[in-house]
Amino acid sequence: MARILYSGNRNASSWAFRAWIALREQNIDFKELIVDIRRPQRWKNLAEIGAFSPPAAVPVLVDNECVIYDSLAIMEYANELGDGSLLPSNIKLRAQARSLVAWQHSTFSKVCACLSFESAFYKEKKQLTTNEITEAEWVYSIWEKHLIEHSGPYLVGEFSLADIALVPSVLRLKAHHSVSENFPLTREWIQRLLERPHIQEWLTEAYALEPIYCEGYYSS
Numbered sequence: 001m002a003r004i005l006y007s008g009n010r011n012a013s014s015w016a017f018r019a020w021i022a023l024r025e026q027n028i029d030f031k032e033l034i035v036d037i038r039r040p041q042r043w044k045n046l047a048e049i050g051a052f053s054p055p056a057a058v059p060v061l062v063d064n065e066c067v068i069y070d071s072l073a074i075m076e077y078a079n080e081l082g083d084g085s086l087l088p089s090n091i092k093l094r095a096q097a098r099s100l101v102a103w104q105h106s107t108f109s110k111v112c113a114c115l116s117f118e119s120a121f122y123k124e125k126k127q128l129t130t131n132e133i134t135e136a137e138w139v140y141s142i143w144e145k146h147l148i149e150h151s152g153p154y155l156v157g158e159f160s161l162a163d164i165a166l167v168p169s170v171l172r173l174k175a176h177h178s179v180s181e182n183f184p185l186t187r188e189w190i191q192r193l194l195e196r197p198h199i200q201e202w203l204t205e206a207y208a209l210e211p212i213y214c215e216g217y218y219s220s
């Protein structure tokens, strides 16, 4: 097998999760090597990744001589290697899908910043602050608007990279603050999204792992 995805722990690597979903959804053949990014071995293992990939992070897809780093580049590559269906053919819808992906990729992590991906898998969840609840509700309202505008079933109509990019955020937000009846389309979208077989496959493995506790989670 000449195509290798250097991935991360199922319950820790949200970025690898996105790349992996895109590859699987497009039926791309690849071998996966899971890099253990738990501390303290994280540093040694990522340094080894740095020997062939400048960011020294996961995910990295090595396709023969081509090293593709960063989940966003891998998602786009998966879509192009496959049938291209993960981005809408309509230019404006495609731009909207890319806007959601870009937002997730750049500043979205500041939303409820103390809710790491790892925390989505904790048995005991902390209580959110009032500000965090307001932020979560605001995000749900934005997803709801997208779903109303495009009549679903996914954020920009058909299933796309936008939905894939948001899976880890869906998990960490909904694990801490359930989506109320005020956002009926969002509730249905989340259920539809998380029931996709590939996403289920990753999550089943993730829930079976020992949780990875992040410092400060219960005290922040």
Ligand SMILES: N[C@@H](CCC(=O)N[C@@H](CS)C(=O)NCC(=O)O)C(=O)O
Pocket (backbone or CB within 6 Å): 008, 012, 013, 014, 015, 016, 037, 046, 056, 057, 058, 059, 069, 070, 071, 072
């Ligand atoms: N922008 C990168 C972020 C990758 C990233 O931060 N990966 C984490 C694991 S989920 C990592 O390897 N971090 C190591 C580091 O940043 O030192 C991407 O989308 O692939």
